[in-house]
Each structure stands twice: as C-alpha cells, then as structure tokens.
Amino acid sequence: MTPLKNDIFIKALLKQPVDRTPIWMMRQAGRYLPEYRQVREQAGSFMSLCMHPELACEVTLQPLRRFNFDAAILFSDILTIPDAMGLGLYFTEGEGPKFKNPVCTVADIEQLPVPDPCTDLRYVVDAVRLIRKNLQGSVPLIGFSGSPWTLATYMVEGGSSKSFQKVKGLMYEQPAAMHLMLDKLAQSVAAYLNAQIEAGAQAVMLFDTWGGILSSEDYIEFSLNYARQVRALLKTENDGQRVPAILFTKGGGLWLEAMADAGYDALGLDWQTDIRQARARVGHRVALQGNMDPVSLYAQPAVIVEKVKTVLEKYGPGSGHVFNLGHGILPDINPDHVKAMVDAVHQYSPAYHQ
C-alpha cells in the first residue's frame, strides 16, 4: 500500500506531535455539494449510491477536491448491517430511513443472523478498497458503522423515532432479549469494521447517534458496554500501521469519563460539550474530535472564523485534537462557508503546535 503523504489525522488521534490541527467534517460527502447532488440524481436513490462502489468512491473524493481536509470518510449509511440482516432498508422522502421487516418479537431477535461482511456487505468492502486505491495515499480513509445500540433503535422502531417507545419498552421489559440483540450487533459491527480495515480503512469511527436518549445507567448497560465489546474485537493494526478508533455519542457529554474507559483512542464531541472541560476531564486518556456547532456554518465567514478560533483556543496547545463539527453538516450550507472554516483551521491552528 502507498505510504500516507498526510498522516496528521492519524497522528492527532494517537496524540503524537503534529504541526497543525487536522480537520475533516462529518457528512463531508453530501447534499451541500452541488457535485454530490448531481451524482445522487444520476444514481436514482441514496442506497444506489452506497451500493455501487464506483459511485460511493466518486462522492467520497468530491469534498477532498474542494477543501484541504485531512481525512476521507467512506460514503455509506449507518444502517447497512440491519439491511444485511434481512430487515429491508428503504428511504422515504423527508421521513428518513425505514425497515420493511422491523424487529417485533423475541423470536425475531433469536433469528437475526450475524452477517458475513465479505459476502453480505461486499459492496461496502469493495467501495473501501476502491476509495483507498484512488486516494493514492493523499489522506487516510475512515471506515465507520452505527453503534449496536443505535442500530437496535432503528431495527425495533422500524425507522426514526421521537420518543423511542418501542425500543425502550423492549429494554425495560425484555432486557435479556435486548442484550441478545445487542450482542449479535456487536459481533456484526466488529466483523464489519474489521473487513473495512482489511480492505484499507486506516481509522474507524463508531456513530452512537441515539445513545444520548438514555438515562445514565441505561447508557452504560445498553450502549457503552457494546461499544466496548466492539472495540475489544477490532483489529488495532493493519499493514504494520496502528488503526485508531473513535467513539461518538451524540448527547454523551455527561458520560465522557466512562466513554474514555471503553478502549477507544478518541472521543467525538457534540457541540454542546465544552471541549476545554472535556480535555480536562478525559484528555489525558483519549484524543478529542469536534466540536463546532454545525448551525454556525450558516453565519457569515467572519463569524465562522471566530467560532473556529474559539474551538481551537478551548482545546488549547498540544496534539490530541481533530477539528470537526459537533454533528453532520446540514444539507443547505454554502460550500464557501465550509472553506472559511477549513482555511481558519489551517491558519490559526499552527500556533497551538509549536
């Protein structure tokens, strides 16, 4: 494999010295880019984009042509695993992801298979391989998956939810069945991420989008325990290189100490969490990724620059920080505003690495 020309993202995750703060952006390949919308329209559907490696590769590379990002992230969906389990993922306009066959009974859970990524999710593995090749070592490639808990919420609710009544009902009333499902998901997620690593992903990220709807004790028992299980099963090296792993729980700012103890190299922070306080709480143990408010990208560039400076100043001097938003970029952001953010990180972060 080609050696990396720019490895500051990997180095920052491992808290090794860098000369500026690396930056990438959650959902950097996405609807805010006109060139993405064009490919998406030709593909016909979102899932068609995910399932054709050459299209997934193209949209993965698009943001890197525009912006000086320090990492690429596989273009895919967090719900590919439940789809491979036979739940039938589809998308409806404005309502988000749905499953044709949601998990309703304990028998449904008992029958859930652990997918083989090399066959059942081959389109993802092929996309990783193709993207890695096309990157030609310019920047590292991030693989990812939804967390076991987050996958479980969609599988039981049958889609997005407001109150999460069904999945919490299962958790409260049938905890053993819930644990069985989460255990199968942890095995599936680990196998899936390992296949991505073997295909060329140089770092991996676990997206726990819905951990933050749980009480503290339920978060530890039903979400974090399985994120830890995933991490324990992950390859930590490939091709002689360390493969760092990032854990992101949206709404998880209260639980950073427990999260820092789950074996990950870095924690993703949402924008509500104060990154200065987060570093004081856990920064001796893990790197931190984040955490500008995604909505601030609507503001004028001069305001955006100030917001970037605030995040950099709050993290402070030294390695261990990967600049990012606190959640995915919103679909109607002006790409020029993204450029203002990226340029500001390039301009103002070297002062923190002298």
Added chain:
Amino acid sequence: MTPLKNDIFIKALLKQPVDRTPIWMMRQAGRYLPEYRQVREQAGSFMSLCMHPELACEVTLQPLRRFNFDAAILFSDILTIPDAMGLGLYFTEGEGPKFKNPVCTVADIEQLPVPDPCTDLRYVVDAVRLIRKNLQGSVPLIGFSGSPWTLATYMVEGGSSKSFQKVKGLMYEQPAAMHLMLDKLAQSVAAYLNAQIEAGAQAVMLFDTWGGILSSEDYIEFSLNYARQVRALLKTENDGQRVPAILFTKGGGLWLEAMADAGYDALGLDWQTDIRQARARVGHRVALQGNMDPVSLYAQPAVIVEKVKTVLEKYGPGSGHVFNLGHGILPDINPDHVKAMVDAVHQYSPAYHQ
C-alpha cells in the same frame, strides 16, 4: 389565605426535613387523562382552555383527584408572553405552536413591548387566583413561564424547529439585538411570574426547554444569564411565606454547576442526568427535581416500581429531592401506570427520611 395542609413540596425545595419525598409530574394536567380530553373537546381549542380561568382551574385540579400529588401546577402554555407581545400564537394539529407574526428584523425586536401581566395576561392571573382558592390549601400551587431563551427560539423561528437556524443566526450575527430581545423577555417573564406569585402561586418554575441546543458558552451567555436576571427580579416571599423557584433546562446536565449559581432554590433534571452524580456536584447548594425517564411509564407497573426505587436510591437519604419525570408525561400513557409511580414514591421514599 388558608395555611397549607401539605407543604412537603415547599419544604423539600428549601431542603427542610420531610417525612417522605414529594412528587408531582410535568404535564400532570393533560391528554393522558380522559377527563382532560373531555374538557378540552368542549373548550374547542387548547388556547381556549388556557384563556378561560374556570376551565384552566378544572383541568389543573383533575390529576389531584386521581393521584396523591404534592403540588398543583397552573394549566397554561409557555408561550403566553410572546402572544401578549402581539405575535399571535396559534396551534396546528401535529405541528405544535406557531406565531402569525414572528420576529424577523432588528426593528421587530426594538418594537417588542414588555407586557403588563395584570392587563395583557389577566386570564392567567385570574386562573392562578381561582385555582389557589379552589385548592383550599390542600397542596401548593406552582406558577411557571418559559425561559427568555426558550421564548426567543419560538419567537424567531415562528414555531418549533429542528436545527434552530434562524434564532442561532440572529445570535451569531446580531448578538446585540439578541441581547435586547432577551433583556425584554427577562423583564416580561419576571413581571409575569411576580403577578402569578401575587395572585397565589406558592412556587415558580422556569422551563428552559431549548437551552440544551446551545454550545456551553452560548448557553451561559444567552440562556442562563437571563434566567439569572429573571431570578434576581422575582419576589422571594409572599404572604409571609418563602416562594421557592426551580430552573429546568432540558439537556442542561453538563452545566449544573453554573445553573446552581443562578439563584434558584432547585434545579430540574432531565432523565439523562444521573441524579446521584448531580447531587454530588451541586446538591449542597440546591434541591433537585426529577428525573425518571417519561418513556418508562409505558412499561408494566412492576418495572415502573423498580425505576422509582432506582431514582430514590440514587438521590439517597435526606431532604432536597422532589420526585418527578425528567420531562413531561407523554399523551398516551395509561393513568394506572402513573398511579403505580405515585404509590411507589409514597411506599419507598419514607426510608430515605428517617
């Protein structure tokens, strides 16, 4: 005024000894009760219920006839102040509250009046007086208002929002105008709550429903600062009795230390916050209210009892705890499940007050 027959709610807020943990429930007068739905249907609209003191009084008292709650809360809406400012509050089925005349420009903000509660919000003040009279001293009456920040979000967005793009845009790009609006709202909220206190409210609560969407620094500057300003303007005594005040920020668990410093007697906790840790962080300064997951009321009564026991055990021995949900009760909960929760608090909490 009739002296209180049951004052354990007030005592717990002031951290005075009680013989069991008091309990009430956010949105205890509401759609989960068939008798509420009947009155609501007769009234024709939600606002008609709020605007007719005899109807507001009736639905306020309904949950107290069913359950051994230790407080009544005024039946009203958090958006009465912007309505009195001339924004034209109305409700659409399934989309929540809306304003006919949202705040769009700096000129709109400059023209916002500070309403006189005794004239512009007289229907609320009359309702408080009538409810207090009808309670006949059985339990204390809680008055309430939306927080300045939370009111501002609805006023600028024109209703509910997902990304809060407009109000954050104003905050980022016109901070002086935002501060002017919040200052007017703080004055309005304080005058409104003082009018409720003078009419008979024996405690007040500030609902900061949307403080949790802000970054830490924006929360302090744009939400908490104005909650503090409101508190500084509030009457702390009426009719020779101390009037405690509660501050509730949904999603505010990260900021409890700062919140405990804003002058309130108690903090409301959402269900994500660990009440044991919260007590360790701020319980020497304020009482705590909460914080069972509202979704757990869907579970069978035996599960609910265990959830109640967990919250009581986590708060631990001694006064300073008011039992509540971590957010409002959901509209399709079975009232028998509420009874299971209330009975469990009555049964298991005395052990913590010996």
